[in-house]
Amino acid sequence: MEHDSHSLIFLDLTILKDLNNMLQTTVYHKPLSRNTLLQADSNHPPQLIRSIPTGQFLRVRRNCSSTQDFMSKASQLSQRFLERGYAQDAVDTVWDEALNIDRLSLLTKTPRPTQTTKPRLCFSTRYSPTAGKIKHIIKKHWHILQSDPSLKEICADAPRFTFKRVRNIRDRLVHLDMKVSHSTTWLSNPPTGFYKCGHCTHCSNSTNAKHFSHPMTGKSFSINYFINCNSTHIVYLLKCPCGLVYIGQTKRQIKIRISEHKMAIRTKNAIYAMARHCMEANLCLLNSGVLKKLVNPLEVAILSIKCYAERRTGFIH
Structure with a gap:
C-alpha cells in the first residue's frame, strides 16, 4: 500500500x-x-x-x-x-x-433474490467447441425423461449447464519439483498395525494392535497399514466392556472422531449410537482400536457387508 x-x-x-x-x-x-x-x-x-x-x-x-x-x-x-x-x-x-x-x-449492495422455483438439475462437463451442440441435443431430447413417470417430477425443467476448465498447456507441462508427503510417521519403513501416538489424551484408551478379531466368529484380520491417532481416512473399531463393538469411519484424524464419541457419552447425546448404548447399559468406558486403512468408500462398504453382516444400529453382537 x-x-x-x-x-x-x-x-x-x-x-x-x-x-x-x-x-x-x-x-x-x-x-x-x-x-x-x-x-x-x-x-x-x-x-x-x-x-x-x-x-x-x-x-x-x-x-x-x-x-x-x-x-x-x-x-x-x-x-x-x-x-x-x-x-x-x-x-x-x-x-x-x-x-x-x-x-x-x-x-450499493444488491440483495440476492430469494429462490422461488424448485432447484434444477445441473449438467457439468469440461468445455469444448462442441459444448453448444451437446447442450442443444440434451434440450432437444429432454422430453424423453419428462415422459417417464418415475422421473417426471425430477426432470420437470431442463437442467442448468455449467462448464469446467479444460487442462491447458501449463497444466500439461508444469509439475511440482517437490512431491508433497502425506506420511503420518517419520519412519522410512513403518510397521503395519495401529500404534499409539503418545501425545494425545486418547492413547490411554487405545491398544497397539497388528490385527483384530471378529467378535462372533473369532476370525482374525490383519491391519496392512501404519496407523496412529493422527491418521485420517480410516475405519475404526470401538469396543465396549459389555462385549459389543462399534464400527465407524471418518475422513478426519481418528483422535478427533474419538473425542466426539467421548463428548457424546459425557453429555448423553442420543444422536450418537455409542452414547445411546452407554446410556442404556450405564457404561462410560471406551476401548478404541483401528480397523483398517480406508482406501475408498466402496472398500468400506464391502468390508462392512462381508465381515459384519450382523450389525444392528452400529453395534456388532
Missing part, C-alpha cells in the same frame, strides 16, 4: 484528496502492468468472453468518482480491449451502457 499526503493507493484503487479536501477515487494501474485481458478468440464459452467488457467497464464506472475521470480511464480500457481482438462496436456499446448507469447503484 503506497501513500503520501494527498493520495493513497490500495489494490486497484487510488484515493485522492482534492482542493476542497473532498475524497475522490480513481482506477490505479501499476506502471509496469501488462495487458492481461482474455483474448477475444480464446477457446472459452462465448457468453464468458462477451461478459468481460461489461464487468471491466462497470468496475471503472464504480471506482471513478467523476465522469471526466471515467471517460479518460474508459478510453484506455477500450484501447486495451481492441488490442486483444475485441470488436469496436461491442466495446463502444458496453462503454455507453456503463456511462448511463447511475454510479450510486453500483456502490
Whole structure:
C-alpha cells in the first residue's frame, strides 16, 4: 500500500484528496502492468468472453468518482480491449451502457433474490467447441425423461449447464519439483498395525494392535497399514466392556472422531449410537482400536457387508 499526503493507493484503487479536501477515487494501474485481458478468440464459452467488457467497464464506472475521470480511464480500457481482438462496436456499446448507469447503484449492495422455483438439475462437463451442440441435443431430447413417470417430477425443467476448465498447456507441462508427503510417521519403513501416538489424551484408551478379531466368529484380520491417532481416512473399531463393538469411519484424524464419541457419552447425546448404548447399559468406558486403512468408500462398504453382516444400529453382537 503506497501513500503520501494527498493520495493513497490500495489494490486497484487510488484515493485522492482534492482542493476542497473532498475524497475522490480513481482506477490505479501499476506502471509496469501488462495487458492481461482474455483474448477475444480464446477457446472459452462465448457468453464468458462477451461478459468481460461489461464487468471491466462497470468496475471503472464504480471506482471513478467523476465522469471526466471515467471517460479518460474508459478510453484506455477500450484501447486495451481492441488490442486483444475485441470488436469496436461491442466495446463502444458496453462503454455507453456503463456511462448511463447511475454510479450510486453500483456502490450499493444488491440483495440476492430469494429462490422461488424448485432447484434444477445441473449438467457439468469440461468445455469444448462442441459444448453448444451437446447442450442443444440434451434440450432437444429432454422430453424423453419428462415422459417417464418415475422421473417426471425430477426432470420437470431442463437442467442448468455449467462448464469446467479444460487442462491447458501449463497444466500439461508444469509439475511440482517437490512431491508433497502425506506420511503420518517419520519412519522410512513403518510397521503395519495401529500404534499409539503418545501425545494425545486418547492413547490411554487405545491398544497397539497388528490385527483384530471378529467378535462372533473369532476370525482374525490383519491391519496392512501404519496407523496412529493422527491418521485420517480410516475405519475404526470401538469396543465396549459389555462385549459389543462399534464400527465407524471418518475422513478426519481418528483422535478427533474419538473425542466426539467421548463428548457424546459425557453429555448423553442420543444422536450418537455409542452414547445411546452407554446410556442404556450405564457404561462410560471406551476401548478404541483401528480397523483398517480406508482406501475408498466402496472398500468400506464391502468390508462392512462381508465381515459384519450382523450389525444392528452400529453395534456388532
